[in-house]
Amino acid sequence: MTDKLKIGIIGSGGIARGHARAYKNLEHVEVVAVADIVPGRAESFIKAQGLDGARAFTDHRELLEFGVDAVSICTPNVAHHETSIDALNAGVHVLVEKPMAVTLEQAIDMVRTAKRTGRLLSVGFQPRYDPNMQMIKEIVRSGQLGTVYYVETGGGRRRGMPGGTFIRKDLAGAGAMADIGCYSLDMALNALGYPKPLSVSASTYNYFGTSPKYHPEADRFEVEDFGVALVRLEGGITLLFKISWAMHMDSLGATMFLGTDAGLKVTPAGSGPWSGVWDGGVGSITLYHDLFGQHTETPIPVKRHQIDIFAEKVYDFVRAVQEGGPAPIPGDEILYNQAIIDGVLRSAESGREVEIEIPEI
Numbered sequence: 001m002t003d004k005l006k007i008g009i010i011g012s013g014g015i016a017r018g019h020a021r022a023y024k025n026l027e028h029v030e031v032v033a034v035a036d037i038v039p040g041r042a043e044s045f046i047k048a049q050g051l052d053g054a055r056a057f058t059d060h061r062e063l064l065e066f067g068v069d070a071v072s073i074c075t076p077n078v079a080h081h082e083t084s085i086d087a088l089n090a091g092v093h094v095l096v097e098k099p100m101a102v103t104l105e106q107a108i109d110m111v112r113t114a115k116r117t118g119r120l121l122s123v124g125f126q127p128r129y130d131p132n133m134q135m136i137k138e139i140v141r142s143g144q145l146g147t148v149y150y151v152e153t154g155g156g157r158r159r160g161m162p163g164g165t166f167i168r169k170d171l172a173g174a175g176a177m178a179d180i181g182c183y184s185l186d187m188a189l190n191a192l193g194y195p196k197p198l199s200v201s202a203s204t205y206n207y208f209g210t211s212p213k214y215h216p217e218a219d220r221f222e223v224e225d226f227g228v229a230l231v232r233l234e235g236g237i238t239l240l241f242k243i244s245w246a247m248h249m250d251s252l253g254a255t256m257f258l259g260t261d262a263g264l265k266v267t268p269a270g271s272g273p274w275s276g277v278w279d280g281g282v283g284s285i286t287l288y289h290d291l292f293g294q295h296t297e298t299p300i301p302v303k304r305h306q307i308d309i310f311a312e313k314v315y316d317f318v319r320a321v322q323e324g325g326p327a328p329i330p331g332d333e334i335l336y337n338q339a340i341i342d343g344v345l346r347s348a349e350s351g352r353e354v355e356i357e358i359p360e361i
């Protein structure tokens with residue numbers, strides 16, 4: 001018997017490597033098992049990541065029977081639901097990669113099961129550990145902006161379309177909206193305190209994904225590569241949300257929060273150090289945040305290598321498991337994120353605004 005926290009990793013592809021590395025850094029924590037449905041893949045992963053002594057399985061249920069305290073679920077989106085439900089029902093805490101699930105129904109089921117079993121369900125949004133994002137949240141929640149009534153967010157890749165499971169509707173759920181849109185939604189909603197979404201009116205497109213000129217798997221491309229949505233949130237807040245995997249433009253613009261006392265503009269993530277333009281009262285000043293969240297009016301380049309946000313999300317999950325919760329990025333919050341993506345798809349398909357209904361859990 002070991003007194004270490006026993007970890008299992010389900011799905012041993014790209015993102016699982018970051019989870020394994022983070023767990024390895026922690027004392028009193030050991031990755032004891034890895035499951036991947038492709039025979040031989042878990043074994044290779046264990047070897048490549050130096051997870052000495054870990055057991056390999058091809059079925060996550062065998063991993064759960066073997067016995068672990070917590071799992072990282074790093075499968076493609078389509079398997080997040082089944083593996084999370086099985087883990088929670090086996091009394092195991094879950095850190096599931098983003099997006100939470102493929103459908104809203106699956107996400108509801110996952111949250112219900114976590115509640116019933118009393119196990120933690122946390123979703124892997126590592127940008128939450130970026131001090132810049134924490135600063136945005138602090139500014140918005142501090143009330144310095146006054147009443148926030150409008151938020152615009154989104155992200156745009158110019159040429160950044162994935163393939164494989166990411167472009168199949170039944171396997172991924174949605175395209176750019178779910179894959180990278182869930183991050184923008186999380187940044188905005190987390191800063192606002194995750195208000196409930198009420199309705200959404202959206203349009204989606206896939207001109208680039210379905211064109212052999214732009215995508216090698218054009219004949220199999222079933223999801224959206226661009227989407228825009230107007231979302232009504234509880235508290236009279238309007239959210240404009242737009243995302244692209246491909247477009248003839250460099251950016252879809254900044255994230256901005258408009259309040260009755262001040263506004264906050266954040267440069268698009270990935271375009272260099274984040275900066276915030278703060279425009280309140282007379283004139284405006286530009287704030288830059290260093291890695292430790294210090295305000296300064298002098299630009300300080302963000303040294304991202306100083307903080308490994310991928311590892312931080314794993315450390316925080318482990319801490320929560322060890323201390324008995326709560327989940328750092330709780331499934332019942334991220335349910336709202338999934339509900340918006342679900343609403344986007346329904347609205348785009350019907351060509352009209354749709355209500356978002358989230359049952360009490």
Ligand SMILES: NC(=O)c1ccc[n+]([C@@H]2O[C@H](COP(=O)([O-])OP(=O)(O)OC[C@H]3O[C@@H](n4cnc5c(N)ncnc54)[C@H](O)[C@@H]3O)[C@@H](O)[C@H]2O)c1
Binds near residue numbers: 037075
């Ligand atoms: N947080 C992030 O920054 C980030 C980055 C990339 C991917 N992701 C998310 O992580 C997930 C995995 O993405 P990836 O790029 O690592 O994919 P990947 O294809 O590289 O790896 C997925 C692995 O899961 C295995 N698998 C599939 N179904 C399984 C099942 N039922 N049980 C066990 N193993 C199974 C596959 O064989 C594969 O080895 C996706 O949901 C993706 O959205 C998150």
